[in-house]
Amino acid sequence: MVGRKKKTKICENVSTLEDSISQLPEHLISEILFHLSTKDAVRTSVLSTKWRYLWQQVPGLDLDSYAFSNFYKFVSFVDRFLYSNNESCIRKLQLYIGHHHGMCDISSWIDDVARRRIQHIDLSFDISYRLDKIPPLRLYICETLVHLRLFGATLVDVEFVALPCLKILHLDLVRYLNESTLEKLISGSPVLEDLTIYRYLAYNAKVLQVRSKTVKRIHIDDFKVVIDAPLLQRLRTKIYETKKFEIINLGFFTKLDIHLVFRRHRTYNSSMIHDIITDISRVRELVINNGIWKDIFLYLKSGPVQQFRNLSSLNAEFTKSDLEFLPLILESCPKLESLTLEVVKVQSMRREKKIDPKVVFSTVPQCLVSSLKFVELKRSISGYEGERELIRYLLKNSTVLKKLRLDLYYSQRAMNVFLKELVAMPKCSTGCEVLVL
Structure with missing residues (x-):
């Protein structure tokens, strides 16, 4: 009986919720469905007679061609959706198109939505089969487009680009008939804020010039780029063999996120290290691997x-053998407020020392005395004996520390022993909260 009563109560709540949504004006229901995929929006048509055709009024299309039993049905569905009411506004077009894309006219679809006040275009193509039909010229002069994301596409060369509302540009594995097209896309977007470009150039391609007075976030992969962006707040990049990015504006940006792709037995020349240190000296937040x-x-x-x-914020990976340098970096950051430190396995075992290094502080760094408020220690490997001494040192000497978060690799038995030691460790900051995960 108890189970039946609970089930009845749940059903009543669901029915009440459904009735409440159904009583909303159709334009509000359409807005709710806009945030679902088209597949899920179509499913609501079985709820009642009122809901049967509401999904057709949604100003957006979000489909995966592989969700259809064959590609012809996918093309037919898109055609009917776009052309059944070709005067209505379309705010979003998001399509994933498989390797049969040659059987549909992508250009006509883009051309259609571009004249219907489109704001968001997100197109992904199977990278095994390069797109052989390029977007129409109308795409480059769309007055309402705010967000453009392309994956695996090919862009036609144009003489003129005017995208007055474009704020987000994300190009992933995109090819260009002329490399100047990308620079035109950037310069022709006067309010661009977020730029992502992933491996679009060959290694012998010319240097990309990113000149923008509005861009705030840049995510680039391994290619040559010169950045002139006075409002830049965050740069995220990878370094394979050499540092290929250069920042020529003189301002200070907020965050630098560097991922170095490891090559065995490789060392970096002093010029490159000097350039990276110069960039680090200009940021408030640094994310860097080992x-x-x-x-x-x-x-x-x-x-x-x-x-x-x-x-003020450092998120860094260290190998055990490199931890001995931690005191030096803390001494070099007198205003550090947040430290996230992760101990990781070394890529090449030849670099790992057989004896665990000891982190030795000859003095107490300035940041521990005056600014360091948050510390997070992560260890995804076992076997670093100096870990407890490092934790003991931080607790004993961090004057203003508010939170110490520990995400460590221990067996249950070892964890019990560690927790007993942790409780007994003296704390300089009496208000410090210690969390163990």
Whole structure:
């Protein structure tokens, strides 16, 4: 009886909720369906007679061609949706098109939505089969487009680009008949804020010029680029063999996210290290993996002490063998407020020392005394004996620390022993909260 009563109550709640939504004006229901995929929106047609055709009024199309039993049905569905009411506004077009895309006219679809006040275009093509039909010229002069994302497409060369509302441009594995097309897309977007470009150039391609007075976030892969963006807040990039990006504006940007793709037995030249250190000195937040720490520290030790006075947040990976350099980096960051440290496996076992290094602080870094408020330690590998001493040191000497978060790799038995030791550790900051995951 108890189970039946609960079931009846749940059904009553669902029925009440459904009735409440059905009583909304159709334009509000259409707005709710707009945030669903087209497949899910169509499913609502079985709810009642009122809902049967509401999905057709949704100003957006979000489809995966593989969701259809064959490609002809996918093409037929898109055609009927776009041309059944070709005077209505279409705000969003999001399609994933499989390798049969040659049997549909992508250009005509884009041309149609571009004249219907489209705001969001997201097109993905199977990279095994390159797109042989390129978007129409109307795409480059769309006055309402705000967000453009293309994956696996090919863009036609144009003389003129005018995208007055475009704020987000995301190009992934996109080819260009003329490389100048990309620079025209950037310069022809006067309010662009977010730019992502992933591996579109050959290694011998010319240097890309990113010149924008409005762009705030840039995510680029491994290709040559010169950035002139005075409002830049975040740069995210990869480095394979050499540093290929250059920032020529003199302002300070907020965040630098560097991922170095490891190559065995590789060292970086001093010029490259100097350039990276210069970029680090200009940011307030730094995210960096372990691929280059040893080279940075050796460079720092060879000259005068480098002070990263703007750095307030550091999210870094270290190998066990590189942890001995941690005191030097903390001494170089007198205003550091947040430290996230992850101990990871070294890529090449030849670089790993057989004896775990000890993190030795000859003095207490300035940041521990005056600014460091949050520390997170992560360890996804077992076997670092110096971990407890590092935690003990941080708790004992961090004057203003508010939270210490520990995400560690222990067996249940070892964790119990560690927790007992942790409770007994003295804390300089009495208000510090310690969380163990």
